Amino acid sequence: MTVIRKASAFEILNHWVLAVSFLILAISGFGFLFQLEQLNAVFGNFNAMKNIHNYAGIVFTASLILTIFHYLPVSLKFGADDIAWFLNGGGYLSKKSKVPPQDELNAGQKLYYIVILLSGLAIAASGFAIWLRPQVPDIRKLVVLSHLVHNIAFDLMIIAVPLHIYLATLANPGTLRIMITGTVPLEWARKRHAKWVRKMGY
Amino acid sequence: MTNHWVDVKNADVVLVMGANPAENHPIAMKWVMRAREKGAKFIVVDPRFTRTAAKADIYASMRSGTDIAFLGGMIKYILDNNLYFRDYVANYTNATFLINPEFKGPGELDGVFSGYDEKTRKYDKKTWSIQMDDKGIPKKDMTLKDPNCVFQLLRKHYSRYTLEKVSSITGTPKEKLIEVYKTYASTGKPNRVGTELYAMGWTQHTVGTQNIRAMTIIQLLLGNIGLAGGGVNAMRGESNVQGSTDYGILFHILPGYLPVPSASVVDLKTYIEKFTPKTKDPKSVNWWGNRPKYITSYLKAIYGDNATKDNDFGYAWLPKLDEGQNGSWLMLFDQMFNGKFEGFFAWGQNPACSGANAGKVRKALAKLKWMVNVNLFDNETGSFWKGPDMNPKDIKTEVFMLPCASSVEKEGSITNSSRLGQWRYKAVEPIGESKPDSEIMNELYFRVKRLYQKQGGKFPDPIVNLTWNYGEKDASGKIKKVDTHSVAKEINGYYLEDLKVGKKGHLAVNFVSLQADGTTSCGNWLYSGSYTEKDDKVVNMMARRGKKDIGNLGMHPEWAWCWPLNRRIIYNRASVDPQGRPWDPKRAVIKWNPDKLDPKTKKTAPGWDGDVPDGPAPPMADEKAGKYPFIMRADGMGAIFGPGLADGPFPEHYEPLECPVQENPMSKKHRINPTVKLFYGVTGPHDKPVKDGGRPEDIFLTCDIRYPYVATTYRVSEHWQTGLLTRHLPWQLEMQPQQFVEISKELADEKGIKNGSKVTVSSARGKVWAIAVVTDRFKPFKVMDTTIHQVGLPWCFGWQHPEDGSGGDSANLLTPTVGDANTMIPETKAFMVNVEKA
Amino acid sequence: MARKALLISPELCIGCRGCQTACKSWNQLPATKTVNEGSIENPPDLTPNLYNKIRYVEMPSNSNMVRWLFVSQRCMHCDDAGCIKICPAPGALFKTKEGAVGFDKDKCIGCKLCVAGCPFDVPRYDEKDKVSKCHLCSDRIAEGLEPACSKTCPTGAIRYGDRDNIIGKAQKAGYEKLYGQVDLGGLGVLYAFKDSPKIYGMDERPQIPETVVFWHKVLKPLAYWGLGGAAAVSLLHYLVIGPKKDEGGDQL
Numbered sequence A: 001m002t003v004i005r006k007a008s009a010f011e012i013l014n015h016w017v018l019a020v021s022f023l024i025l026a027i028s029g030f031g032f033l034f035q036l037e038q039l040n041a042v043f044g045n046f047n048a049m050k051n052i053h054n055y056a057g058i059v060f061t062a063s064l065i066l067t068i069f070h071y072l073p074v075s076l077k078f079g080a081d082d083i084a085w086f087l088n089g090g091g092y093l094s095k096k097s098k099v100p101p102q103d104e105l106n107a108g109q110k111l112y113y114i115v116i117l118l119s120g121l122a123i124a125a126s127g128f129a130i131w132l133r134p135q136v137p138d139i140r141k142l143v144v145l146s147h148l149v150h151n152i153a154f155d156l157m158i159i160a161v162p163l164h165i166y167l168a169t170l171a172n173p174g175t176l177r178i179m180i181t182g183t184v185p186l187e188w189a190r191k192r193h194a195k196w197v198r199k200m201g202y
Numbered sequence B: 001m002t003n004h005w006v007d008v009k010n011a012d013v014v015l016v017m018g019a020n021p022a023e024n025h026p027i028a029m030k031w032v033m034r035a036r037e038k039g040a041k042f043i044v045v046d047p048r049f050t051r052t053a054a055k056a057d058i059y060a061s062m063r064s065g066t067d068i069a070f071l072g073g074m075i076k077y078i079l080d081n082n083l084y085f086r087d088y089v090a091n092y093t094n095a096t097f098l099i100n101p102e103f104k105g106p107g108e109l110d111g112v113f114s115g116y117d118e119k120t121r122k123y124d125k126k127t128w129s130i131q132m133d134d135k136g137i138p139k140k141d142m143t144l145k146d147p148n149c150v151f152q153l154l155r156k157h158y159s160r161y162t163l164e165k166v167s168s169i170t171g172t173p174k175e176k177l178i179e180v181y182k183t184y185a186s187t188g189k190p191n192r193v194g195t196e197l198y199a200m201g202w203t204q205h206t207v208g209t210q211n212i213r214a215m216t217i218i219q220l221l222l223g224n225i226g227l228a229g230g231g232v233n234a235m236r237g238e239s240n241v242q243g244s245t246d247y248g249i250l251f252h253i254l255p256g257y258l259p260v261p262s263a264s265v266v267d268l269k270t271y272i273e274k275f276t277p278k279t280k281d282p283k284s285v286n287w288w289g290n291r292p293k294y295i296t297s298y299l300k301a302i303y304g305d306n307a308t309k310d311n312d313f314g315y316a317w318l319p320k321l322d323e324g325q326n327g328s329w330l331m332l333f334d335q336m337f338n339g340k341f342e343g344f345f346a347w348g349q350n351p352a353c354s355g356a357n358a359g360k361v362r363k364a365l366a367k368l369k370w371m372v373n374v375n376l377f378d379n380e381t382g383s384f385w386k387g388p389d390m391n392p393k394d395i396k397t398e399v400f401m402l403p404c405a406s407s408v409e410k411e412g413s414i415t416n417s418s419r420l421g422q423w424r425y426k427a428v429e430p431i432g433e434s435k436p437d438s439e440i441m442n443e444l445y446f447r448v449k450r451l452y453q454k455q456g457g458k459f460p461d462p463i464v465n466l467t468w469n470y471g472e473k474d475a476s477g478k479i480k481k482v483d484t485h486s487v488a489k490e491i492n493g494y495y496l497e498d499l500k501v502g503k504k505g506h507l508a509v510n511f512v513s514l515q516a517d518g519t520t521s522c523g524n525w526l527y528s529g530s531y532t533e534k535d536d537k538v539v540n541m542m543a544r545r546g547k548k549d550i551g552n553l554g555m556h557p558e559w560a561w562c563w564p565l566n567r568r569i570i571y572n573r574a575s576v577d578p579q580g581r582p583w584d585p586k587r588a589v590i591k592w593n594p595d596k597l598d599p600k601t602k603k604t605a606p607g608w609d610g611d612v613p614d615g616p617a618p619p620m621a622d623e624k625a626g627k628y629p630f631i632m633r634a635d636g637m638g639a640i641f642g643p644g645l646a647d648g649p650f651p652e653h654y655e656p657l658e659c660p661v662q663e664n665p666m667s668k669k670h671r672i673n674p675t676v677k678l679f680y681g682v683t684g685p686h687d688k689p690v691k692d693g694g695r696p697e698d699i700f701l702t703c704d705i706r707y708p709y710v711a712t713t714y715r716v717s718e719h720w721q722t723g724l725l726t727r728h729l730p731w732q733l734e735m736q737p738q739q740f741v742e743i744s745k746e747l748a749d750e751k752g753i754k755n756g757s758k759v760t761v762s763s764a765r766g767k768v769w770a771i772a773v774v775t776d777r778f779k780p781f782k783v784m785d786t787t788i789h790q791v792g793l794p795w796c797f798g799w800q801h802p803e804d805g806s807g808g809d810s811a812n813l814l815t816p817t818v819g820d821a822n823t824m825i826p827e828t829k830a831f832m833v834n835v836e837k838a
Numbered sequence C: 001m002a003r004k005a006l007l008i009s010p011e012l013c014i015g016c017r018g019c020q021t022a023c024k025s026w027n028q029l030p031a032t033k034t035v036n037e038g039s040i041e042n043p044p045d046l047t048p049n050l051y052n053k054i055r056y057v058e059m060p061s062n063s064n065m066v067r068w069l070f071v072s073q074r075c076m077h078c079d080d081a082g083c084i085k086i087c088p089a090p091g092a093l094f095k096t097k098e099g100a101v102g103f104d105k106d107k108c109i110g111c112k113l114c115v116a117g118c119p120f121d122v123p124r125y126d127e128k129d130k131v132s133k134c135h136l137c138s139d140r141i142a143e144g145l146e147p148a149c150s151k152t153c154p155t156g157a158i159r160y161g162d163r164d165n166i167i168g169k170a171q172k173a174g175y176e177k178l179y180g181q182v183d184l185g186g187l188g189v190l191y192a193f194k195d196s197p198k199i200y201g202m203d204e205r206p207q208i209p210e211t212v213v214f215w216h217k218v219l220k221p222l223a224y225w226g227l228g229g230a231a232a233v234s235l236l237h238y239l240v241i242g243p244k245k246d247e248g249g250d251q252l
């Protein structure tokens, strides 16, 4: 069986860094949002949780920025096939539906990335504003705004990420291996990223 | 205070002039606010819009030092509009008295009363005398019409104080004057009462005493003395100033306001003759007629068994003043400056900051050989030798610091403005080596005494003969620890022999039982009754905490104890009509009750209900035994005409020593009070400083373009006096960290001074830096058709603390060396300065 | 327990600042080194060590050269407290049984969100970034004492008592509606204003920032339901449609 490389080791590493930091942030964020004292079993106390949240935020932000090199260029390519992909519900709506050939990332993944990038940047920026309180004329206004942005972004991500996880695991057997070995079977790839496979010269 | 703090709530109109209680007596301000809540009108007259003014119903601004003009206008207003309380004035004041026809006022004599001698700057008061009938009783005109009666003289004197004139002197708009006059004069009715609260804003002027006199006249005209919600009320500047005055802290009085004799008063007999006022009027109580009892009992208290009939009760040991000697603050420091003192006890004070013309004071300290500084903290006084402009190498003064205990570290009484002696307990032990003042004195006393005993000396008797029975003695005879209770008992007085009034060794019941023959002792007759015996049990009356009240007037007769005799409102016999019925039944202080039951015998024994009356005698109208209300005055009458003062029987407006106008608008000739002691020579016609008229330290400049702005000094609620206690409290310093000068926006514009910037304030004598607080709370005055700016600055800062010097220095570096003609209280409330960007 | 409250009457306040010092004394709050910036109002703003401050307002007046108002400025102990609402740390800000809004520095995580949630710009943060503000002397009132400020105030400008009682008394004294009577569910610090609150430096209608309310009402539940929803949709999809099978042909 021919396998082709879909993700570099660095990309894999970075993805996991992003994923783990996100999980920490999301869990602690949920903790803050709903004052989940049960989480003290994990983080010790809310002060520690805050520190972890803040520093995880740095990691997340750095990692997110690195993803730009991996995913942004392809995500910005949006053509008729992508639209068709969406019109077909990504092929998820029934066993029979077909989708047009897709790039290295399918249209859904592209959109997902854009959402994650934008909300990620927003949540990072607002998070840093709340944390570092820059010298501005009206810090309270900035904090209130940041609080809003942080929470909108969080809401977006907290909906998007679980879907991403599902689609990348249970819904699509074989996908997860990209983030483990970095390779996929050629056949598997043909069925999902035909354009890319072609481009790669297979 | 004639009345007391709580009583302010009973007033219909409260006038605050010469004071700023919201800032300096905030606790007392409660009663003003209470009155206001009940509908009283609150008037504030002040050069500056103070925190007190912020609460006023009517605020009138007035140039510093023009109170007499302001009040003179009010007197005229009251007389012109017949707003005075006629029955009161005719019956209870000397308005009816006929004065020597030779008497002339400043209206006739260009600024002075008759009898003025320009050379001595003193009055010969011959012409100020009261006409007596052949029985030796003052001649009266009950119709108040005789041109020589006080009432008509008063009218004549103040006829010159027209609204226009007053307004042009004070800078107060005419409408404001009328508003204030009208409102205050509304209390001239029996059922309306007004009170006046004053403090240093009135006393610290060259006409300080007369400021208060002017108000006294108004209060007598309106019938406001003796009544609940009335009176002329001095708010003392410290919690125990009343007490210290009562106990003779001033140079000219012994405890209980007994005069300090001068050298010519050679023996007790002469003393009694000289200082015991007499009256031939059977209706006059003339309480001071009891002087012989008080002075004798006082001598017995301090010299004990050593004081015998044969040695004149030790009268010879009393310190005497030289003839004409004045030992007031200004004089003391002047003498010190002249090198006349070797040593100085700065006890609980900080003259290097609190003294007028503090620069001179600081120089004077350098002339001392030694100084003992008794205080909670070192201060600008104790450390004067390392202060600004001092060269420690040149200063030989040896300074000793004796740390003393604070008020919560010792037990004893304090007397507040209400004349209320309240006992306080020790809360904590004194810190470190600090000791209560009494212990320090005890040490000092026994050491000095021992030196006298060992080495003899010029005049050991006053020291070695003192009783000093204040507790248990050690083997050497020294008191181990001063027991304040035994001091308080000595003050109250004892029966020294078995007497009709009580048994030997017992505490005197009150001053009525004191004797002039040496059979009683009493340290201060006013306080007799404060620590006494009831049913053979010793009671410290000052420690009482009963909350019972009389007539809901807040008199609380069982709360602590006030002098005299626990009388809460003095001259309360004036609160009733001559038949003994309260002028205002709703506010009855006392009331004659013909059906009163004697609680012991259960028989009727007519007497007074309510407050402790000014004597048990029946009301004045009682043919046989009735008495006049003003018992401390020989003639029994409230003094509208006051010939006792140095500067005139009626208050007259004079300008402050330093003022912004060329001449006194009331007199071409006499700009300033003609009887003040001058430390720097003047020349006529407008009392300008003479060239080389004295020492540069005492210089003053008036109407001089170099110092064009009127200035005044004040305190702030955040600091205490010179700030010695509060500048060491970071919390207080946080609120009020730096010397500031308040100036109007108009002046700031003129001078290009920005709010919050540093400026230099200078006078002819010194300068200080200050932060400019540019505010609408000062406004320029229109005085004699010119615009006059006034500024003001607090005197609570000093160079020593905060240690980084960020606080600034005392405003008293600017104030002049000159005092009131009667009291010599320095004139720190009106002087001239310049303000420049620093 | 009856809800307690302070009634502040600027009409009676003489600006003596006894309350400012008493507060510092009871709470043992260190002083700040200040300078005079051209006003006696000092420190110029609330600080972590200044819970209660007198604000001095100079206003134009018809009858005098100026009108000078003194107002105590501090935490209002809101019923609907924006600070508590926005605070992420359990127990850092809390309501006492008397209705005071207390704080616990040990539980505070120093995120400083509460000042943004507060309509009155009250909370301040100490050098360890812990929240600090008036707590209505919760330690004193729990023992049945009154707060240090009202205890000290000589004129009755700050009065403490049962909230209903205080409102009743003020109404009797002619203040029909007190500032804070209904705002934010009713404040625990009521003001007897004679004039528009603006003059005293207060918002006419104090409000928790709208976004904070929006967050509280919408975004917060959305996070909960969003996560649950995403999980539910995934599960449903898995059960109903199932994972992608690689039958069929390539994407061509």
Ligand code: SF4
Pocket: C074, C075, C076, C077, C078, C081, C082, C083, C084, C101, C117, C118, C119, C120, C121, C122, C123, C133
């Ligand atoms: S005033 Fe601010 S800090 Fe105080 S309870 Fe209300 S929201 Fe919280």
Ligand code: SF4
Pocket: C012, C013, C014, C015, C016, C017, C018, C019, C020, C054, C070, C072, C152, C153, C154, C155, C156, C157, C158
């Ligand atoms: S203690 Fe009372 S009167 Fe003094 S500033 Fe505070 S609130 Fe005002």
